[in-house]
Amino acid sequence: MMPLLDLILAGTVLVTAVLAVLAPRRDAAASAFLIFGVLLALLWARLEAPDIALAEAALGGGVAGALLVDALHSRRPPQPQAASSWAARITGAAAGAALLAALLIGVRAVPQARAPLAEEAYARIPVSGVEHPVTAVLLNYRSYDTLLEIAVLAVAALGAAALAQGHRPVVRSRPAVRGLALVLLPVLLLLAAWLLVAGTSQPGGAFQAGALLGAALVIAHLAGIGLARPQGLAGLAWTLAGLLSFLALAAGTAVFGAGWLVLDPAWAPGAILAIEAILAVSIGAGLALIFLSNSASLQQNGPAGEPGRAAEAEPPAGAPS
Amino acid sequence: MTVSGLPELMTVLACAVLVIGLSAHLLVADLFRRIISLNVASGGVMMLLLVLAVRGPGDQDPDPVPQALVLTGIVIMAAVTGLALALARRVEDPADEDDRDEETP
DSSP states (O other), rough: OOHHHHHHHHHHHHHHHHHHHHOOOOOHHHHHHHHHHHHHHHHHHHHTHHHHHHHIIIIIIIHHHHHHHHHHSSSSSSOOOOOOOOOOOOHHHHHHHHHHHHHHHHTTTSSSEEEHHHHHHHHHHGTTSSHHHHHIIIIIIIIIHHHHHHHHHHHHHHHHHHOOEEESOOOOHHHHHHHHHHHHHHHHHHHHHHHHHTTSSSSHHHHHHHHHHHHHHHHHHHHHOOOOTTTTTHHHHHHHHHHHHHHHHHHHHHHHHSSOOOOTTTTHHHHHHHHEEEEEEEEHHHHHHHHHHHHGGGGSSSSSOTTTTTTTTTTOOOOOO | OOOTTTHHHHHHHHHHHHHHHHHHHHHHOOOHHHHHHHHHHHHHHHHHHHHHOOOOSSSSSOOOHHHHHHHHHHHHHHHHHHHHHHHHHHHOGGGGGHHHHHHOO
């Protein structure tokens, strides 16, 4: 017997997915996608994946949502695009149906028992250095994945920063915004720190904490708090710090330890928490850099549109934000 | 503990969302909507992995390996979305108009 709530949830996920891809207007598509992201977070909670639900709410809903909504402010409305021809649509739909059938057949052929890898993952928890299985997989058993992931994030952040047309200046914002930021920031920082430490024994960890830190950095920057300059040199250094320290750990274990990223149970807990803390700050700096690089091009024709110099000098009070 | 029937429903839903996102990604011309479609498709992939993580008898703990893969995927998708939006913005930027006219014969 399936609870009604699951059926409703599944139905709305499907409807919002269809709306997000079919809506002809960008803002409609973005709103449908945001609702899709929130529903996904609920669905992950139903699928016994609280870690993913947290990350989805913070990254899929929060960061991606902010990026998409920000992109709606494009200075030029999109050109009317030539609609794809009916032949292309029908071919696409037929190919999609065939792919769906093939996928369903393939997925149903997967054995229904739990994969043997899961048993091994649970069996080795005592020597992994953490108590939470997902964190153990991310930072001990399969830390190559996380190393490559942080490399992808660093490359994406550098790419976005390279494409940005100028820095988004730190502009002193209205007192209400500033006050709200001063209330929000300590809460966000506390929550990020808690998620980071909690990740060793329960859902949470570097990624969720990093997403919160990124949000905090963006809020601080938009509220005009001068210290928060993800596009400055320090921001860039922090973006790369995660990758570099992870590489240093890998090299260290390869030279002095048992092999690439093989953690000794004696010092694994400390090493994992330390690398997680660096990763969280690095992910936060990277995400904030990506967001601000995207919104920087909006400022191109503004008063502080001089590339490279805008972030160094705070514009005079009263500059339009 | 999953309710029986939920994994079956979610398997079909996951494949449907993946195919919808992928087809739209290939068919839609607008760059912004293409990025959204890719995100929808990635939602389907994540759903499929998470359904595979809870298969088996109902009282077992979920498989942490696919869950960790999805967690990695979410961060990568957010980063790639940001880079893709930055690229799309430059493609549509009036300041880069001249380059584009030269490219199209």
